[in-house]
Amino acid sequence: MTKSPVVLPLPGLLPPKVLPSAVPQTASQAEAATPQPLWLALVFSRLALEVHNTQHHNNQQRELPAVAVKEYKGRLLVHTASPLAEAQGVTADMPVNAAYALCPGLQVYNADEQSQQNRLQQLAIWAEQFTSKVSIQPPYALLLEVRGSVKLFGSLAAIQNQIQQQLTRQWRHSFHSAVTPTPMASLLLAYSGQSDVVQHKHHLRSVLGRLSVNTLPFGLKKKQQLRNTGVRLLRDLWRLPKDALARRFGPQLVNYLDRTLGLISEPLDYFVSPQEFAALYEFPMEVHKTDLLLNVAGQLLQQLATFLRERDACINECRFRLYHDKHAATNIMIGVRQATREHSHLLLLLEEHLNRLSLNAPVKSIQLTARDFAPFSPQDLSLFSEPAFNQQLTVQESTIETLLEQLQARLGRDAIKTLHSVNDHRPEYAYRVNDKAAKNSTLAQQQRPFWLLPEPRLLPQKNHQPWLQGPIVFLKGPERIEAGWWSGKDIRRDYYIAIDRAGSHLWIYQELNEHQQWYLHGVFA
């Protein structure tokens, strides 16, 4: 990996910075009609080092000179040096022994490609809060399309400000950023350490012109070739005819320059955030108590909530996994009946789970995973905190529906019933379950009990009189019900209202057939 050399601005040759206000009006008006993209490049030139930096002891590392090293042909070479190390003369591609000689207290880290890529991906996820178009540019740069976000954040400066603050405070990354209408130009400026803001394409030539050809992402040989022909700055390249350049230095150079100036459009692979959330916390020591787990789990849920907010998504379930030593991991599934992204709500549910949980082994680490995101719809949030019952019928409907949904989810579909009466003289057929349409009762009803037994209960008899833990006293009756002969389920009964010894008012009947049995059919409550 080549380290981009420091550009030495030649005094006197630097063009004055062109301000956007000094643009010829005609051109800017034409561009205003079709909004151009605006690319913000973030270059993390010390990523290899800062990957270690943020994970461990930030404060200590700031003080000590450090390098990230990489093996090259059997030798360990300095890949990235920290500012302190650079101040003592350590430079990139220097053998690590030489670096030690220059700087005895050197901290040496391995430049791990994989962890850099992972960090870049995390940064891309983080960057999605600023724009939906994020592109990872290996080895250590990000591109963000910010034109679409300017209105949301108020101004470009506001976006840059937030990026600056979050990167330095939370992530503790050093970076260079530049904003131009083309991705290549932004990257080129940021890689060379310039933090320019170029709003319009036609300013690109003048702003890029002052860069040295050394900053171009080509091999040393080609750069030497350019210098040999007297081309030192990009401005010199602008002056040369394209076909001659192509003939002498190959078509890639011309192609690159055209892409940088926006003459050829640049297709980018946008970063697609992973459709799964996973966060792991490793405890410094094994944990036996669930209340300690809850604390850490709360932090993980907070991360999940942020993750979901960045995607405008919510979840129906998430899973905690508690890892033990020499034991199978414990799984805790947390399911919600209505998709949510509320951190406190999930925490409450987790608390209930943890209270019931008994740990059979100490916990080493805890992982939270979530997938199957649903789009977030803020239907729970009402404009007014408490709907008035008599007025807001729609709100009310929705809430009873959610209650029934919840009950149904837990108890099963058959557990919840509505009852309606229908026209039938036979008591047991005079109501329907879960059939709202059936509701039309026009029968002039006799007195009926509030409770009906699911099946009439046969009463024992003493001296041809019904008996229920004692004699039964008749109060009213009989009321003859004789119907249903057409359906094969005909009934011929004499109904009485009676009172038993304990004082319950009963609805009993006697079958009008050869058996003359007595039955209990209902209770007046």
Next chain:
Amino acid sequence: MNTQLQTLLENNPQIWRAKDAGRYQMTGTPTGHPQLDATLPGGGWPGSAIMEMVTPQWGMGELQLLLPLMRSITQQKRWILWISPPYVPYAPALERAGIDMDYVIVIQPDTSCKDALWSIEKALQTRVCALVLAWLNWLPNGVIRRLQLAAEEGHSLGVLFRQHNDQHSPAALRLQLHPSEKGVHVEILKARGTYHYRSVHVNLQLH
């Protein structure tokens, strides 16, 4: 009384006297039974609370007592949830008594106890459910306290029908029903806001 003691009692707000208890005005929902209203503190059923009705067996007029309340709730288009009723609530009779069955939801009797308790809590928390009637045998005091909180959250009334009298239940109102000739004899076992526990006879037309 000693004048010094008198001044001490009157000037010290930290001393609570049982005599003052009656001064706290509680507003209850009218029961629809004048005799009962006159007896209950607040002049009616407690709002946002758990109430227990102890009856030696079902069919004492326990539903008749709640009938005016149920009628007004369904007229307000709020829901009534019946959880684990011992028998089938007979729709023709309830409709005849003026209850809109569109607002009555019944949860099956064979629901497990834990699920039933969970359902009670959920329903009480929801404001659209104004009244929850539940028939449960197993009800530890901690559970009732929790239901009490749910009822306060949802501004709803929960009525637990029980066959045994639990002396230490934390419910806001506990009534014992005794059968009588023309209606029901209501004995107040406990009522929040008063210590005058009396009995009252309520005339009911059971049939």
